[in-house]
Amino acid sequence: MLQIFGAGLVFKCDENFSIIHNGAIAFEEGQDSIIKVGDYKELCALYPHAQRTFLPNGVLLPALINAHIHFEFGAHFAEFSYGDFGVWLDSLMQKRDALLGDGIESIITQGIKEQVEAGVGSVGAISSYGNDMLPLAKSPLRVVYFNEAIGSNPSAIDFLYKNLISRLEESKTLASSRFIPALALHSPYSLHPIMAQKLITIATQENYPLSAHFLESSHEREWLTQSSGYFKGFFQRLAGLESLKSFYTPQSFLEMLSPIKHLSLTHCLYITEEEARLIDKLGGAIITCPRSNRLLNNRFFPHKLIRHTDIPLAIGTDGKSSNNNVNLLDELRASLYAYPNEDMNKLACRLILSATLYGAKALGLNNGTLQEGKSVDFALFDFIKPLVSQGEALSRSALHFILHSQKPSRLYINTKAVL
Ligand code: MCF
Ligand code: FE
Numbered sequence: 528m529l530q531i532f533g534a535g536l537v538f539k540c541d542e543n544f545s546i547i548h549n550g551a552i553a554f555e556e557g558q559d560s561i562i563k564v565g566d567y568k569e570l571c572a573l574y575p576h577a578q579r580t581f582l583p584n585g586v587l588l589p590a591l592i593n594a595h596i597h598f599e600f601g602a603h604f605a606e607f608s609y610g611d612f613g614v615w616l617d618s619l620m621q622k623r624d625a626l627l628g629d630g631i632e633s634i635i636t637q638g639i640k641e642q643v644e645a646g647v648g649s650v651g652a653i654s655s656y657g658n659d660m661l662p663l664a665k666s667p668l669r670v671v672y673f674n675e676a677i678g679s680n681p682s683a684i685d686f687l688y689k690n691l692i693s694r695l696e697e698s699k700t701l702a703s704s705r706f707i708p709a710l711a712l713h714s715p716y717s718l719h720p721i722m723a724q725k726l727i728t729i730a731t732q733e734n735y736p737l738s739a740h741f742l743e744s745s746h747e748r749e750w751l752t753q754s755s756g757y758f759k760g761f762f763q764r765l766a767g768l769e770s771l772k773s774f775y776t777p778q779s780f781l782e783m784l785s786p787i788k789h790l791s792l793t794h795c796l797y798i799t800e801e802e803a804r805l806i807d808k809l810g811g812a813i814i815t816c817p818r819s820n821r822l823l824n825n826r827f828f829p830h831k832l833i834r835h836t837d838i839p840l841a842i843g844t845d846g847k848s849s850n851n852n853v854n855l856l857d858e859l860r861a862s863l864y865a866y867p868n869e870d871m872n873k874l875a876c877r878l879i880l881s882a883t884l885y886g887a888k889a890l891g892l893n894n895g896t897l898q899e900g901k902s903v904d905f906a907l908f909d910f911i912k913p914l915v916s917q918g919e920a921l922s923r924s925a926l927h928f929i930l931h932s933q934k935p936s937r938l939y940i941n942t943k944a945v946l
Contacts, residue, residue: 532939533580534582534583535549536586538928539564540884544877544925550587551564552587559903587905590905591648592890593651594890596846597655601634609823612744612823615849626848646908647668653738654674667945669704671707674695677718678719679719708735714747715751720774737787737790741792751776777798787809789890792806793816796824812889813833813839815828816842816845827866839884875928875929903942909936915927
């Protein structure tokens with residue numbers, strides 16, 4: 528059965544942030560490929576037998592993409608300390624075991640529900656332990672499932688590597704167009720190069736998306752460039768490690784990632800312009816998590832760093848260990864207030880692209896934009912009044928969308944109605 532979904536405003540989420548007034552998309556049920564995007568009336572004339580839905584006050588846009596989220600970190604309430612990465616990490620290490628107690632399933636289910644109810648269709652899920660694998664595979668979400676590797680102590684590497692490979696193998700048995708196995712290197716300060724190299728080889732051979740936390744804190748920059756500061760004490764306390772030297776420089780870490788096709792680096796709060804150019808050369812994406820960055824590092828990603836590059840800037844909520852919730856619409860709202868020197872309407876358009884087009888680029892997905900041939904992943908939000916009145920510029924609707932959107936009235940993922 529052919530379906531037409533339309534709205535008073537359609538955000539195509541292409542590079543120019545084109546908006547169609549009274550637009551629509553057409554697709555065949557069960558076929559994950561948009562057939563046509565255009566004027567609602569024209570589509571109705573073209574496909575007279577299609578089933579139609581039209582919301583005159585609504586906004587139709589690609590289902591949102593939360594490019595970086597940890598579903599496993601959520602079993603706590605007001606337990607972590609914020610304001611500095613070292614203070615946060617110490618508080619996390621102290622409470623780590625308690626985080627993974629009973630009830631983890633319901634916490635993950637709650638996180639999935641929060642995604643759907645914010646209009647999120649795809650997630651980049653960073654999995655530290657594998658507890659979120661089955662719930663995510665069974666969920667309606669499109670999931671790029673990043674099996675995360677961590678471990679700097681050479682004596683533990685064998686065990687940690689085997690554990691990671693068994694998680695990866697399990698995730699491969701669940702692979703589908705909606706569940707994509709992938710790999711994550713936790714960060715340059717926490718992963719031994721032997722393990723990193725093995726995983727990069729696997730990701731390259733199998734064409735897995737690969738993600739890493741990168742230069743999130745000033746402490747990380749100090750450790751990578753001078754092998755001193757907070758992390759020196761951290762490793763001494765952790766394992767009494769002998770070789771108290773960083774495994775990489777920022778540059779050597781990035782260069783090691785050069786064979787990866789779908790590369791994303793999360794946070795990047797402390798990269799230099801030169802490192803940004805290198806990320807650009809590698810074809811990498813950056814994922815920013817603004818509320819987490821404010822809480823842990825007192826900083827927002829400086830947009831000027833990537834102004835002269837083609838780096839896609841995607842957005843994520845991070846996990847509940849560094850946020851009050853994992854609602855991507857709240858993340859967009861918070862971001863509006865993070866850049867007081869930027870033009871508000873232009874910023875709003877860019878933020879919506881970071882949650883759609885650039886999220887898809889970061890994760891290597893065929894969605895995030897309403898265009899023929901793209902996946903049938905879309906959200907339809909309804910409002911009590913149109914977001915633009917007659918004679919006003921359509922582009923002002925992006926800001927009002929971010930301010931007022933709560934829960935979509937329809938959400939389709941992989942051609943299936945989820946809401
Ligand atoms: O992105 C934030 C902050 N930076 C690094 N790691 C995490 C974040 N949220 C959760 N984590 C997890 C990470 O996956 O923390 C654990 C790892 O399993 C401990 S090491 C910081
Ligand atoms: Fe994270």
